[in-house]
Amino acid sequence: xxxxxxxxxxxxxxxxxxxxxxxxxxxxxxxxxxxxxxxxxxxxxxxxxxxxxxxxxxxxxxxxxxxxxxxxxxxxxxxxxxxxxxxxxxxxxxxxxxxxxxxxxxxxxxxxxxxxxxxxxxxxxxxxxxxxxxxxxxxxxxxxxxxxxxxxxxxxxxxxxxxxxxxxxxxxxxxxxxxxxxxxxxxxxxxxxxxxxxxxxxxxxxxxxxxxxxxxxxxxxxxxxxxxxxxxxxxxxxxxxxxxxxxxxxxxxxxxxxxxxxxxxxxxxxxxxxxxxxxxxxxxxxxxxxxxx
Numbered sequence: 001x002x003x004x005x006x007x008x009x010x011x012x013x014x015x016x017x018x019x020x021x022x023x024x025x026x027x028x029x030x031x032x033x034x035x036x037x038x039x040x041x042x043x044x045x046x047x048x049x050x051x052x053x054x055x056x057x058x059x060x061x062x063x064x065x066x067x068x069x070x071x072x073x074x075x076x077x078x079x080x081x082x083x084x085x086x087x088x089x090x091x092x093x094x095x096x097x098x099x100x101x102x103x104x105x106x107x108x109x110x111x112x113x114x115x116x117x118x119x120x121x122x123x124x125x126x127x128x129x130x131x132x133x134x135x136x137x138x139x140x141x142x143x144x145x146x147x148x149x150x151x152x153x154x155x156x157x158x159x160x161x162x163x164x165x166x167x168x169x170x171x172x173x174x175x176x177x178x179x180x181x182x183x184x185x186x187x188x189x190x191x192x193x194x195x196x197x198x199x200x201x202x203x204x205x206x207x208x209x210x211x212x213x214x215x216x217x218x219x220x221x222x223x224x225x226x227x228x229x230x231x232x233x234x235x236x237x238x239x240x241x242x243x244x245x246x247x248x249x250x251x252x253x254x255x256x257x258x259x260x261x262x263x264x265x266x267x268x269x270x271x272x273x274x275x276x277x278x279x280x281x282x283x284x285x286x287x288x289x290x291x292x293x
Contacts, residue, residue, distance in 0.1 A: 041098025156184025
């Protein structure tokens with residue numbers, strides 16, 4: 001059985017075009033619906049939560065955080081750090097607060113991370129920015145009790161790269177207790193041969209340097225204690241689903257505590273949009289991971 005490298009160019013493009021796989025709407029419509037749902041959910045979150053918006057973690061235009069505090073922020077509290085998708089070239093932290101209401105009501109903070117998307121940002125810089133945002137949180141907010149990562153699509157890739165960080169370079173050791181990686185890409189090499197790379201301009205070396213699948217360290221005690229959940233949608237493409245399965249197997253082989261969740265009835269987009277709903281299974285799984293730690 002062949003791999004992605006045996007696919008014709010047209011098939012590879014289709015496999016890495018998530019909007020073509022939704023049974024709900026056409027490719028353009030599902031993207032527009034996703035943008036609208038994320039923006040509307042974030043507006044509701046901002047109206048109902050105590051927030052600190054556009055907090056700079058660096059000097060760059062995109063290096064800002066939106067922080068949604070728990071309803072009762074006295075004492076210490078855990079934080080979910082959300083890293084948005086958009087194939088590294090669209091979306092922003094400004095549409096990334098939609099999960100906040102379900103979290104803040106349970107005493108969990110949410111931090112939406114901004115980073116410089118392409119064409120301004122390039123892959124090495126995006127990975128560095130997200131890592132620096134985590135270091136900033138650790139250094140500046142001593143009330144945080146445990147960090148949980150959550151990334152969607154390209155954001156899941158960036159969250160996975162955070163798991164591969166050598167923190168000695170940053171002078172901090174973040175207490176990353178868990179990671180929820182939703183419909184992610186963990187090997188960037190296939191992306192080189194698709195339209196996605198038109199804006200990213202990745203070389204093979206850059207793709208390999210920033211592929212989480214190629215940078216899984218044997219789990220040290222802290223990593224072994226970090227629970228990783230890899231979630232994928234029933235209507236993700238076969239290639240997206242394959243990448244999730246392979247990443248799970250590689251983490252498991254390296255001694256990480258990892259599980260997989262295959263969510264029925266959702267596509268690449270509403271798998272994460274529904275985090276605005278308290279009763280959604282992935283919302284409940286995330287809260288259980290955090291509150292039972």
